[in-house]
Amino acid sequence: MAEAHYHSIRFDSSACHGCMACMRVCPTQAVRIRCGHATMLEDRCIDCGECIKVCTRNAVVPLTASPAGLGHFDYTVAVPSPALYTQFDLNVTPGTIHQALRNSGFDAAASLSWSCGAVTHAIDLFLAEYRGPGPLISSFCPSVVRLVQIKYPELVDQLLPVLSPREVAAREAKRQASVETGLPPDRIHAVYMTPCPAKMVSIVDHPGMDASYIDSAVGISDLFPLLAPVIREVQTSGLHVPETETAAGLGWAFSISLPSTLPAEHTMSVWGLPNVLRILDDIDKGKLQRYTFIECHACFEGCVSGALTVENPYVARARALRLQQSLPKRDPVDRADMRARHERGEFRTTVPFAVRPPRPLGGDIVTAITRMQERDRVAARLPGIDCGACGSPTCATFAEDVVTGEVDLAQCVVLRQGQLEEQLARLAAAGVPASREQRARRSGDDGH
Amino acid sequence: MTDAEFVRAYDIVGADFTNAGRASTGIKETLKNMGLASALIRRVAIAAYEAEMNMVMYARRGTMTLHVTPNDVTIDVRDEGPGIPDITLAMQEGYSTATPEMREMGFGAGMGLPNIRRNTDEMVITSEVNQGTAIVMTVHVS
Numbered sequence: 407m408a409e410a411h412y413h414s415i416r417f418d419s420s421a422c423h424g425c426m427a428c429m430r431v432c433p434t435q436a437v438r439i440r441c442g443h444a445t446m447l448e449d450r451c452i453d454c455g456e457c458i459k460v461c462t463r464n465a466v467v468p469l470t471a472s473p474a475g476l477g478h479f480d481y482t483v484a485v486p487s488p489a490l491y492t493q494f495d496l497n498v499t500p501g502t503i504h505q506a507l508r509n510s511g512f513d514a515a516a517s518l519s520w521s522c523g524a525v526t527h528a529i530d531l532f533l534a535e536y537r538g539p540g541p542l543i544s545s546f547c548p549s550v551v552r553l554v555q556i557k558y559p560e561l562v563d564q565l566l567p568v569l570s571p572r573e574v575a576a577r578e579a580k581r582q583a584s585v586e587t588g589l590p591p592d593r594i595h596a597v598y599m600t601p602c603p604a605k606m607v608s609i610v611d612h613p614g615m616d617a618s619y620i621d622s623a624v625g626i627s628d629l630f631p632l633l634a635p636v637i638r639e640v641q642t643s644g645l646h647v648p649e650t651e652t653a654a655g656l657g658w659a660f661s662i663s664l665p666s667t668l669p670a671e672h673t674m675s676v677w678g679l680p681n682v683l684r685i686l687d688d689i690d691k692g693k694l695q696r697y698t699f700i701e702c703h704a705c706f707e708g709c710v711s712g713a714l715t716v717e718n719p720y721v722a723r724a725r726a727l728r729l730q731q732s733l734p735k736r737d738p739v740d741r742a743d744m745r746a747r748h749e750r751g752e753f754r755t756t757v758p759f760a761v762r763p764p765r766p767l768g769g770d771i772v773t774a775i776t777r778m779q780e781r782d783r784v785a786a787r788l789p790g791i792d793c794g795a796c797g798s799p800t801c802a803t804f805a806e807d808v809v810t811g812e813v814d815l816a817q818c819v820v821l822r823q824g825q826l827e828e829q830l831a832r833l834a835a836a837g838v839p840a841s842r843e844q845r846a847r848r849s850g851d852d853g854h
Numbered sequence: 855m856t857d858a859e860f861v862r863a864y865d866i867v868g869a870d871f872t873n874a875g876r877a878s879t880g881i882k883e884t885l886k887n888m889g890l891a892s893a894l895i896r897r898v899a900i901a902a903y904e905a906e907m908n909m910v911m912y913a914r915r916g917t918m919t920l921h922v923t924p925n926d927v928t929i930d931v932r933d934e935g936p937g938i939p940d941i942t943l944a945m946q947e948g949y950s951t952a953t954p955e956m957r958e959m960g961f962g963a964g965m966g967l968p969n970i971r972r973n974t975d976e977m978v979i980t981s982e983v984n985q986g987t988a989i990v991m992t993v994h995v996s
Contacts, residue, residue, distance in 0.1 A: 559892045687879060690896075691903045693960065766889030771924045771995065774888035775858040778922070782862060806887070 411448040411762070414469045414606035415457065419443040422465035428457035429799050433679035434553070438807070439797035449764040452556065453604040454549040454679055454704045455713030468603040468714060471622040473629050476511070479595035481587055483579040484512040485572060488522065488659040489601040489709040490626055491651070491729060492722035498637055499729070500651035506636040512597070516579035519655035521571040522663060523738040526654070528568050528753035530665030531745065533698060539564060541674075541689065541697035544662055546570040548608035549704035550682060551759065555613070558686050559761035566699070567614060567755040571658060572598055572605065574753065576619035598623040601712030604704065614755030625714035652738045653730040660708030660723050662701045672698040678706040767809065781809045789820040860888075860922040866909045868935065871959070874910040877918050878902035881929070888922065890995065897973040898927050898993050904966045905931045905989055911956055912936055913986065928992045937983040945971065945979075 417428075422443045429437040429444065436450035437457060444457075444465065458466045476482055484507040491500045504515035536542065545551050545565040554561050569577075576596040584591045598605055600623040612618040640647065657663045664673055674697055676685045682702045688694050705711040710726065711719030747753065767781065768774030785805035796817040798804035807813045816822060862884065864877035882899040886892075902918065909916040913935030921928040938944045945967050952962025971977050976992040 560896045687875075690882075690899070691875065691878070692900055761892070763886070763892070767887050768889060771888070771890070771922075772858050774890075775860045775922055775924070778860045778884065778888055782860075 412607060412610045413446065413448060413451055414453050414603035415455065416467045416469055417444045417446060418465045418467050421463045423463065426794050427460040428466060429794060431456045431460045432799065433683065435799050435803050437799065450556065452549045452552040453607045455603045458603065458713035468625055470600060470603065470606055470625040470628065473624050473632055476597055481513045481583055481589055481594045483583055483594060483596045484515045485576045485579065485596050485598045485620060486515060486518055487572065487599050487601050487709060488518055488655050489712060489715055489722065490599045491656060492659050492710050492725045493626060493630060493715060493717045494637060496725055496728055499649060501647040501649040502637060502640050504650065505640045505645065505647040506633055509640060510633060510636050514579060514583055516575040517650050518571060518575050519652040520738045521575035521578060522655040522658045524574055524744060525568060525571045525753065526663045526665055527739055527744040528748060530667055531748040532568055533668065540695050541700045542566045544701040545614065546662065547702060547704050548604040550702045551613050552607065553682065554686065555760060555762040556764055558690050559763055561686065561689060562759040562761050565759045569753050569755060573619050580619060595621045597621065599626055599629055600624065601626050601709045601715045603713060614757060614759050616756050627714045627716050630716045649733065651733055653733045653735050654738055656726045656730045656733065659710050659726045668699060674700045676700060677703045677708060679704050767806065777809045781805045784808050784815065787821065788818060793820065795819045858924060861919065863917050863919040866906060866916040866918060868910060868914045870910060874907060875903060878906045881920050884920065885927065894993055894995065901970045901973040901991050902929055904969045905929065907961060908966050909933045911961060925995055926992050927995060928990065931989040932986065934986045937985055938981040938987055939983050941979055941981060
C-alpha cells in the first residue's frame, strides 16, 4: 500500500513568493514555506484544491490535461461533471452544452443524468443488504476518500463501496461507443470535465477500483474559454438540440441525490473539510452509529465550488436549482435493469479502499518515544501563537518539523527576538549603553 | 528492555462541552504520530473518550495523563468530583446516573465504564464519594 503519493497539484516556485495563504488554509497542514516558497508534504495532501482557491499568483498549478491535446484519439467521449452545466447562463441547457462539446471535436458526450440516477438506485440496493458497521461514508469526493485513507484508517471499510456517477458514466459511454463504432473500449478515450483537481487523483489512483474508466481530466476553468464561443454558435445557429438530461443529475452538482427510501433522520450531509473533519472524528470515536449514510463533500458548496470552476458557487447552485425545475423530472433509469445490474455487481467497487497513513515521527517505538519527548520540549519553548513566520502552519507542526530535522529551531522569530532581548539586557548589565529605542521600550513610552 | 517513557498530561474541565473530546483526540493524534498500530489506537481512543466524557459530565475538574512505553500505553485518569458509591454497579452495562440533559446529548446509555473495560487490557478503578474517581487503564503494545 506504500506506493508513492500521486498529486494533481504542483507548486510553481518561480511564481510563489511565500505569502503563506495556502499554508494557512490547508485543512491537513500539508504545506510548508521553505526558502521563501510553498512546498507540499506529499503524505498529507488530499488534493482538495483549497490552496488553488486562495493563491493570488497562480503559483498552485493543477496537473489536469490541456483541452488542446485531446485530438489524438480514435474516439473521444466527453464526460461532463454536473457542475459544468451550472457555469453558463441559464438559457444554456445541458443539451446545448453537449452539442457544443460535439462541435468542439468530441465524438460523444456522456449522460450524467442516467449515471447519477443509476448510482442513487445502486446506493438504495446496496444499503438494503448492508449489515456492516455504520454509518457508511460517501466515497464520491476523492478528497474525502483520501482524507479517510490518511487520517482515519479505521474507517476505510465504512467508505461506500459503490462506483461514482462519473465512473459509471464513462464506462457506459465507452460501451455504447464501442458498440456503435466497432472499436475496442481501450481505443476509446473518456475525458472528464472536472470542477476540481481531486478527480484527477481518483483517475490515477482509482481507489476501490482496479483501474479508472476515465482516461484524463480537463479543468472546467481551462475548458470554459474554449467552450463559451461554441455554445454561442450553437445558440445562434437555431439548431434544435435534443435534451437528454433530467433533473436528477443536476442536483449532484452540490449534493448526492439519496434514495427516497432512506429515512431522512438516518442520513446527514456535510460540506466543507473543517466540518467533514469534525464528523469523521465523531465517527472514529464510535459516535453517530444510528446514522446509515453520511454524505461528505470537501468543498463548502459541493462540486460547484471546486477549485477549477469559474462561476461564483452560489450563482452556480442557484442555476442548478433553476435548471432542475426546467428539466424533465422522470427517473432516468429502468428499475428492473438496475436490479439486474446490481446483482451482477456492476455498481460495486472491485478492490478494498487502501489505507495511507502518513509517515510517523519515528520508525520504531523507542525512537518515536524519544522524538515525542523532544517534540514536547521544543513545543514548550514556542510562543503558541501560530504566526506561521517559521514556515510551518502552527507551533505544534513546527515542533514536529524541528524534531524530524526538517527545520532549525532558530527559524522561530519570536524565540529569536526573546533571545536577542536577553542578549541586549546582558550587554546593558555589563555597561554597554542601550540605544534610544531600547531605553524607550524598557521605560514603556514610545520615545516621542 | 528500555526505560523510555513518553508522558503528557491533559487538563479536563467539568461541564465544558465545547472542548469535550479534545484530550482523547489529542491522545489519538499523538499515538498515530508515534506510528502505533491503528487497531491499538482505536481501542485507546475509545477508552480515553469514555473516561474524558465521564469527567466532563460528572466531575468539577480532572486530568488525563498519557504514558507510552515500548510495552504499554497507559492513561491515568483522576478527577475531583462526586465519586462512585458502588463501583460494581457502575461497571454493569446499562447502569447509568445520567441526567435527562446528558441523555439528550446522546450519553447515558450506561456503556461508559464497560466500554473502557472492553477496550483495555487492564483497568483499575478507585473512587471516594465526594472526593473523586481514579481510573488507570492500560493497553499492551505487543
